[in-house]
Amino acid sequence: MSKHYAQDMGSVVTSRTSFIDDIINLARKSSIFYLLFGLACCGIELMQTGGPRADIDRFGSVPRATPRQSDLMIVAGTLTYKMAERCKLLFDQMAEPKYVISMGSCASCGGLFQAAYSVCKGVDKLIPVDIYVPGCPPRPEALTEGLLRVQDKIVRERWFSDRRMIGQREPGLGVDYQVA
């Protein structure tokens, strides 16, 4: 399990904390529950990715209908300003550690609707994004690749020894939204 440590250090390191990290990360990366957050046509591809052909349940990733139970938010589709506040609210409701995939060109930069008055020019204006998946819309294979990249990110984290606190996140660029 700590094979890559041995490669890095040139000797066998049996650190108890890193071993616990590996166990924790294995559990975390194999149970990424994603929030169903389909906003436009990307939402259809998101459903396909959860469906039998692409089936990201293979990687332990299943959809959740509530942000309270989700680890990953897949922003799938065109984000309008009216939805932006809700998006930020849903993100804030998710428990740490949380990850965000910006799926498709609309969520990444506004895409086709970049000149439109009602469309937010990228979800990273609101919330920190971990993985950008390009495409219009991306194929289920591409989104699966995005999920695997999130898994890579999780495996590299030292969750037990160096816990990523809320304050240490990149500061949210987002909405000055107050939960009443």
Place this chain on the structure above:
Amino acid sequence: MTAEEIHAQLAAKFGERIGPLMPPNKDSWALVNKAEDLIEIGQFCKGELGFDCLINLSGVDWPKKNQIEIVYHLYSYSKRHQFVLKVQLDRTAPSLPSLESVWKSADWLEREQYDLLGVEFRGHPDLRRIMMPDDWVGHPLRKDYKEQASWHNIETTRESPLDGFVRLDDLTKRKAAATAAIVPAAEKKEVLQ
């Protein structure tokens, strides 16, 4: 009924208050001279002429004429005919009576025009913005609309990754042009020596 017959009935009932029939074809329209008559005319259209459906309610902005035009597309499912009514408003303070009491479908369509063009519909039961957030500034479909720089700390613009982008072809052409400019100068020097 054809558009001519519909317009003849309207003109017989309302006289001067209805404008002449414009381009006489399938999509012909008539102007309602005073916005105040709209409800009366709408009720006549729905009752006597059988226009049971308001298909579309749109608006046109004419900055040079200082006018905002509201366009009503009427259709009758029972009699299979259609007609278009227009009303012209002052652009500085566009205001007209709501037709929500006549056609229920006018509710959201009027909210859309209120949101995007800033037209006030008097007597509308729930006149709020429908597409943009409630505290948005300005009306996006006006010709002189300028988007605000940010909304709730969200920037409304994004810098393009293509700024300063040079195509590879153009780059090679530029290099070729630069070397071509240098070579003759060198040749000249040789000649001089």
